[in-house]
Amino acid sequence: MRPILSGLLIFISLYIFADFFVKNATIGLSKCALNTTLFGNSEEFIDPIMQSVFLEHLHTETFFLMMILLTLSAVFMRLWAERPFSLILLNITMLSALLSLISLAMSYYVSASFVNLYVSTFFLWHIAALCMSLLSLWRLFRA
Amino acid sequence: MHKAYRVSILYFLLFALLLLATASALFAQKIGFTQADVLSYYLGNEALFIAPKSVVGVLKIILPHIFAYALFVMVVLHFLIFTKMRNKRELDFLIYASYVSIAAELFSPFFIMAGLEFFAYVKIAAFFTMSTLQLYISYLLFDSIFKA
Numbered sequence: 001m002r003p004i005l006s007g008l009l010i011f012i013s014l015y016i017f018a019d020f021f022v023k024n025a026t027i028g029l030s031k032c033a034l035n036t037t038l039f040g041n042s043e044e045f046i047d048p049i050m051q052s053v054f055l056e057h058l059h060t061e062t063f064f065l066m067m068i069l070l071t072l073s074a075v076f077m078r079l080w081a082e083r084p085f086s087l088i089l090l091n092i093t094m095l096s097a098l099l100s101l102i103s104l105a106m107s108y109y110v111s112a113s114f115v116n117l118y119v120s121t122f123f124l125w126h127i128a129a130l131c132m133s134l135l136s137l138w139r140l141f142r143a
Numbered sequence: 144m145h146k147a148y149r150v151s152i153l154y155f156l157l158f159a160l161l162l163l164a165t166a167s168a169l170f171a172q173k174i175g176f177t178q179a180d181v182l183s184y185y186l187g188n189e190a191l192f193i194a195p196k197s198v199v200g201v202l203k204i205i206l207p208h209i210f211a212y213a214l215f216v217m218v219v220l221h222f223l224i225f226t227k228m229r230n231k232r233e234l235d236f237l238i239y240a241s242y243v244s245i246a247a248e249l250f251s252p253f254f255i256m257a258g259l260e261f262f263a264y265v266k267i268a269a270f271f272t273m274s275t276l277q278l279y280i281s282y283l284l285f286d287s288i289f290k291a
Binding site for chain 2: 051052055056058059062063065066067069070073074077081086087090091094095097098101102
């Protein structure tokens, strides 16, 4: 079972790592870049993102996130279930990932101030998920 | 079932509800919920400057959904096996109804483009059936998690 799970965990870690760069290059990961993507910038002649494009982005992000985090959490809990911190880390990852999606939608539809929450939760879930993945790998190879 | 797994499933269901919300918003924004909206989207409408969709264009849209829908429905339904629903006839009904409704939702556009306008109703009905089943399955799972 070890090679199968470690392969999966390595690829999940790579996905999380690559996601930073892809998001940074597409919608942006700073408050300024995200505001420009979502609402445009008249000084630089940049149009705001179309609603249908934004919804498609949110929809695919939700699907990928739910599948990746369910898989990662299943492996992580299989290896670390007996430790109390595992449940805390799992809650942090899931809650921040869920909040990042909701805050992105809120930034677009309600108020631009939610962009700060999106950036914070985006970094938090990536770091927490990376920790889950690396801890699982460590447990696999140490056992 | 271990408490941690219940937590994972609980979050998965919250993501599933968000997925359903974004899918509904996309359907409303891109297609619309009336027969006329669905026909305009697939067959085009000169008055609204909507170009008709091609078979290859629609196939490109549904291609990732064929796998994604099946995977999503399989994952959600298999959680029901860990509840009291196991070995009940209602579970069989939910499985068949879920797969039939996603098939109708995915493939009805081809019948619309073939001239069978009635399938616009099938598309809308299949979307609502699929969403209602998803909400019902989520309710059963939430109920099972909180009662455990």
